[in-house]
Amino acid sequence: MTAASNESVLLRRDESRVAFLTLNRPRAMNALSGELIDALQTEFDRLAGDAAIRCVVIEAQGDRAFSTGHDLREVASTRDYAFHHSLMTRCSAMMLSIGRLPQPVIAKVKAVATAAGCQLVAACDLAVASSDATFATSGINNGLFCGTPSVAVGRNIGPKRALDMLFTGTFVDAATAMRDGLVSRVVPAADLDRETKALAERIASQPPQQIASGKAMFRKHMEMNVEQAYAYATDYMAGAIQREDAQAGIDAFVNKRPKPDWTGK
Numbered sequence: 095m096t097a098a099s100n101e102s103v104l105l106r107r108d109e110s111r112v113a114f115l116t117l118n119r120p121r122a123m124n125a126l127s128g129e130l131i132d133a134l135q136t137e138f139d140r141l142a143g144d145a146a147i148r149c150v151v152i153e154a155q156g157d158r159a160f161s162t163g164h165d166l167r168e169v170a171s172t173r174d175y176a177f178h179h180s181l182m183t184r185c186s187a188m189m190l191s192i193g194r195l196p197q198p199v200i201a202k203v204k205a206v207a208t209a210a211g212c213q214l215v216a217a218c219d220l221a222v223a224s225s226d227a228t229f230a231t232s233g234i235n236n237g238l239f240c241g242t243p244s245v246a247v248g249r250n251i252g253p254k255r256a257l258d259m260l261f262t263g264t265f266v267d268a269a270t271a272m273r274d275g276l277v278s279r280v281v282p283a284a285d286l287d288r289e290t291k292a293l294a295e296r297i298a299s300q301p302p303q304q305i306a307s308g309k310a311m312f313r314k315h316m317e318m319n320v321e322q323a324y325a326y327a328t329d330y331m332a333g334a335i336q337r338e339d340a341q342a343g344i345d346a347f348v349n350k351r352p353k354p355d356w357t358g359k
């Protein structure tokens with residue numbers, strides 16, 4: 095089943111409860127125009143309430159880029175502070191929405207992901223990269239330090255590696271991005287579609303309430319110190335064990351029965 099939501103972002107859903115959002119500005123290397131940012135936000139808001147969707151994949155149209163960040167033509171069109179502040183505010187809110195979605199979000203990355211395009215990869219829960227993909231925060235090469243991308247990228251890969259990328263604007267390969275923690279899997283280019291789909295479908299087959307609450311819990315405890323994180327995760331686990339799917343799954347294991355159909359309760 096396919097449905098186009100608008101020109102710059104396409105929405106495709108399949109029978110396996112996975113939604114695919116396609117960045118659709120290939121002629122501008124999928125640069126994140128304000129219109130594209132707003133379209134992504136609209137889709138995230140819609141998907142947040144869609145219990146039929148269990149996993150989201152963000153992918154890109156064309157072979158040249160996942161995304162090259164903010165649209166520099168749009169950025170160059172005005173020096174109005176309020177315009178730029180609004181653009182960055184909407185972009186930051188859109189990036190934060192990814193962590194707040196109940197569904198895990200996977201970036202499927204081929205070719206170039208730079209600046210806010212690299213931030214988008216970092217903001218996702220998981221990222222599968224083609225082995226020939228490259229990553230940068232290269233705004234500095236065009237005169238602009240990548241301030242907002244530094245938030246997500248810095249939290250993925252740590253300050254030293256992030257500042258190296260931010261100061262130099264150099265592109266790193268997929269193996270380096272994997273080693274640093276910016277992506278979670280690297281696959282041969284020919285396998286990118288299949289491997290990402292298989293990953294998304296596996297996640298979509300898991301008990302959805304446990305996945306959603308587990309994602310929220312994980313995102314929250316990552317901002318805490320280790321003692322607070324253990325206390326928070328302890329309370330979470332004690333509650334999660336009471337849930338219907340956990341009771342049914344553990345009971346099936348203990349009594350050597352097949353896995354139950356997850357109810358999402």
Ligand SMILES: C/C=C/C(=O)SCCNC(=O)CCNC(=O)[C@H](O)C(C)(C)COP(=O)(O)OP(=O)(O)OC[C@H]1O[C@@H](n2cnc3c(N)ncnc32)[C@H](O)[C@@H]1OP(=O)(O)O
Nearest residue numbers: 122123125162163164165166167209210232233236241242
């Ligand atoms: C907080 C803010 C963070 C930010 O995100 S600021 C934005 C920072 N982004 C960048 O600085 C990256 C800009 N893009 C580039 O530097 C280069 O591209 C690449 C190194 C990624 C690739 O270079 P090459 O392979 O030679 O391609 P090409 O000829 O530069 O680009 C192909 C077409 O795509 C358009 N394009 C690429 N990136 C952007 C962009 N970010 N905004 C607007 N247009 C872009 C070009 O202009 C051109 O278009 P045409 O074919 O009409 O000449």
